[in-house]
Amino acid sequence: MSTMLEVSGLGHRYGGPTGHQAINELSFRVEAGELACIVGPSGCGKSTLLRSISGLLTPTSGRVELHGDPVEGVPSDLAVVFQDYSRSLFPWLSVRKNVEFPLRSRGIGRDERRRRSDEVLEWVGLAESARKYPWQLSGGMQQRVSIARALACRPALLLMDEPFASVDAQTRFELEDLLLRVRKQFDSTVLLVTHDIDESIYLADRVFVLSKSPASIVADIPVDLGERDQIVTRESEEFVHLRSEVARLLQVRSAEPKRSAEAERWAEAERAEARESAQP
Template sequence: MSETMLSVAGLGHRYGGANGHLAIADLSFDVRAGELACIVGPSGCGKSTLLRAISGLITASDGEVRLRGELVRGVPSDLAVVFQDYSRSLFPWLSVRSNVEFPLRSRGLGKAERRERSDEVLEWVGLGDAAAKYPWQLSGGMQQRVSIARALACRPALLLMDEPFASVDAQTRFELEDLLLGARKQFGSTVLLVTHDIDESIYLADRVFVLSRSPASIVRDLPVDLGAERDQIATRQSADFVQLRSEVAQLLDVRTAART
């Protein structure tokens, strides 16, 4: 059994004080080392709030988050986040290589090691020839590859992803999903990805946490046994995939109906 990488216990968050909006309520789950877990739920259910609380970007009103057993207070140094809005997460005045190297400076890495890491991950995500370009010279899909490369260069214990492929076209989305699966295998990454796309969550995940509408709580912790090697056509056409998709859709629909 793999060690627990992330532990979330009794997490809750309310905006605006005691009488404010309750975004998430009493969430508890674990993510094991090397696991790729997806959080799926209806729009506005509190998924992004949950991710911000896990990352230490906000302090939750209740409960606790532990990374490798250590209580999260502020943003952990061995955690990286990939956001949906890639165009705002990259510095347009820095080259692709400099964008990837930027977070490595605060980690005390020397120039040679920063260059080695950036070149390695850029080559791996298929952007080795674009290192000297600027983000605004790249397509949206390529910019998101830069964001992923920057996160991987940090070699994080945990990679958090907030709707990372929502702003690209369908074909690019499939390519980036497969890139993520390859990165998880290549770098042994532990990944927690938030999405509202049911098919994406099942295609990518070892486990899917299905959330209710706001205030978010976990409806089901669903294991996904589709094998380590996945294919955009064959996997999505398999009977197991169709069954899992139907189960998640029903869970979301039943929960929505119960709260309206």
């Protein structure tokens, strides 16, 4: 198995030398075909990490490589699915046109755009909604459109920033299983950020656990649960064991001294900047 993503000594500080250190000396690898999850406390720097990997943010230290090439700007074979799907879709474009939009900027012809959009909309269960507009769809359906748009680009790496956090529990389960199906169908490599421990264990081949800000990796946990089922998998002894292991790691880190008010302000600024980057 070849390495798809390699992060080496990655760090980012907001506000210059005396500002807030959001992430610090992060190093890890994601192999081709893996689905890896990053889990950590709220405000620990998860979004800063994802934006640094995607090329949306230039880190202040360290290096990111995508299949051996340094990331300098947004790679053409990378796609991102944000948490705030309602702000990342164009309300004046149909579902099909939203899916086709990034393909136009890549110079892909009309017939191929239509073929790809029809294919991915079929896979996410929205073939009959192609002519509708985002505002005519439920939250879960809108997030399916976001996933379809990302998959239509045939990304080497799919980054997902808490993509299911804004939907109800049942829809979340459906979207988790959808991700597993399309990942298998398209042989995708996925890096997903979440604060939900159960979700990370259910989806991942590996779980990276982050510390409080400035984020560093405190554990790299392999997950081998075979074929996933929302009921059977979550009731299994191994799932319960892994969930407890991750929860203990996070609890220990949460018991550390709280950040200063200044650090909290920088963390909030980071979250606000992440929300801005989700806007089309």
